[in-house]
Amino acid sequence: MKTGSAQMSCQLSKDLRKKYGKKHVRVVEGDSVKVIRGEFTGVDGKVTEVSAANNGLTIEGVKKEKLKGEKYDVYIHTSNIEVTGLNTDDKWRMNKLEGKDVREPRSESVKKDEPVKKELKAEEESPKKEKTTSKVEEKKSVKRKKVEEK
16 A cells, blocks of 8 residues: 555654755654644644554544543544654664665674575585476476477
8 A cells, every 4th residue: 555655644843854854754653743734733742543544643632522421532634744753763764764775784684694595505505406407307308309209
């Protein structure tokens, strides 16, 4: 759902725009936001849930009351919200915002991958694989001979 994902982005506050050089960012749970339009204008809070199905997000402290007295979360569309603080738990997201190479391998993952590569090379050199490839080649050559005979 690529388009739904893109619609879950909000504009950044002026401070964050200067810092990261971007105008919009995708909203995730834990971001601090401010409502800039609508019934709850001026309310600050943290994002508690982002829902593409409900086409909006819920903010801590933004609730409506039913006639019976129950309170429920209100989904606010992302076009009515401004991000004032980012959730920095996701390193990939922060690298992307700062313009760093997000696909660069970490030193820890490189160390873990090296023994696996050695095992794969050992398997490739095993005689079992050679036998299976030779059987396949034999079948192909038998088929070719039959075709040539006809």
